[in-house]
């Protein structure tokens with residue numbers, strides 16, 4: 001039986017761009033340029049423009065975007081990179097893949113994002129970079145984080161995998177640090193029809209090295225001369241074509257997500273769940289709408305029974321994941337408490353008003369029922 005309220009509906013987005021896709025597909029078949037070529041360059045230019053930077057380099061996925069950026073910056077064995085514990089594992093995975101050591105930092109109890117104090121506390125003599133994660137499509141206080149990082153000589157890399165179109169005091173996600181790394185995994189705010197990613201930057205040298213690294217370390221203009229040990233992390237023309245088509249809709253879709261978020265915030269302003277807060281100064285894009293409750297398990301189960309799909313982002317903080325335990329340096333209480341309480345409510349641009357109302361009513365109903373039981 002299909003859910004009354006799905007967590008995400010990708011088909012509705014695809015329907016909106018169907019005509020453009022058909023034309024793009026025809027063009028692609030005519031040219032047979034499946035890797036690189038005009039479609040990739042067109043998207044890279046459009047994405048750089050959208051993010052307000054000079055360069056965008058398409059890669060195979062968001063994890064590669066992070067790993068290749070670290071590698072291109074010369075970060076590896078012997079270096080430490082600070083990563084918030086409350087993130088998807090890829091933020092830390094990319095660090096380990098370079099041979100560097102992730103050092104986990106705790107997050108704000110209000111936003112669940114990195115704070116300058118948490119960053120400061122995690123800095124050591126070996127720290128080379130910090131991965132600032134715009135989790136849930138929200139941005140932390142980037143001015144304060146930049147000041148703290150600059151004082152310590154630490155490079156900021158933005159993990160904007162969930163934050164396409166978010167901004168901090170008008171500056172787009174991805175454009176503030178040395179580089180911004182994006183995933184275009186299908187469920188993201190800007191999602192491809194498979195895996196895809198990109199790095200955006202104003203640093204021409206960094207962009208140049210990334211272009212070499214993503215393509216087997218090939219010297220530009222030569223097919224069988226290799227100047228670096230690279231990898232195969234190219235963006236497919238098919239995905240680039242899909243992304244260009246969807247980019248025209250991104251602002252409208254993000255606006256629709258904001259309206260849904262505003263309705264959740266109003267419905268739960270005085271309980272029974274607490275929505276994760278936004279930082280003043282940030283314009284979020286609500287990749288996820290995250291509520292908190294100590295009664296998460298019961299709420300999620302009852303919502304499932306009522307046909308309302310939810311998710312948990314994320315049930316285990318990074319420093320408590322088995323392969324990362326060896327990097328843990330102590331308890332990170334905010335991240336650990338959040339992992340037990342967060343529940344992501346249905347969120348996508350085409351979520352109807354009656355579906356949002358159904359979710360709000362259901363949450364009130366389930367959590368009120370408990371109070372009656374106890375009484």
Ligand SMILES: Cc1ncc(COP(=O)(O)O)c(C=O)c1O
Pocket residue numbers: 061062063064087088090091133135159161162182183184185195196197
């Ligand atoms: C915060 C964050 N960072 C990195 C990634 C990695 O992206 P990908 O799955 O495209 O490798 C994701 C994707 O899920 C993510 O949510």
